[in-house]
Amino acid sequence: MEYKNHMKLQFDSKSQNEAFARVVVAAFAAQLDPTIEEIADIKTAVSEAVTNSIIHGYDGNLGSVTVECNIIDNTLEIIIEDDGNGIEDIKQAMEPLFTSKPELERSGMGFTVMETFMDEVDVISEVGSGTKIKMVKKFNSLNEE
Incomplete structure (x- = not known):
């Protein structure tokens, strides 16, 4: 029997919300009975992706993630x-090491970190x-109902 679940969260592109997002995703993932290491991997990857949206996507302007x-x-x-x-x-x-914001001392490792901790990473973007x-x-x- 196939197990399915879904959640969606939307928040302002403020750096304070990055920690909130990673905790919510980790809590949602907990139903899959992950190891502590797997939870840490998920939190790190989510952190990188959300931070990219806030820093690079909105460039200091308020938007939505x-x-x-x-x-x-x-x-x-x-x-x-x-x-x-x-x-x-x-x-x-x-x-690795590419950053469009060297003045902010960004390491340019965000996508590399995501790819290291996740099994697949796909990026779709349009300027x-x-x-x-x-x-x-x-x-x-496997989670069972």
Whole structure:
């Protein structure tokens, strides 16, 4: 029998909301009985994606960030989306150490961190229309209703 669950969260693009987002996603993922390490991985990846939306997507302007999670059997899908600036060159943005904000002392490792901690990371972006990051994490245990 297939297990499914879904949640959606929307908040202002304020740095104070980054911690809120990662705790909410971690709590939602808890139903998959993850290890402490897996929870830490999820929180870190969500942190990076939400921070990218806030810092790069809105560039100091107030906007909205949406976090959506789906669970299908033992797989967690996390979608983080903004309506901000968008990414001009996704391939370049995903290169380790690349940052468009060196003046803010950004490390340029956000996408690399996401790719390290998640099983899949896909980025869809259009300049002027925002960015959508989809991350997938698979777990060993199956949740049963």
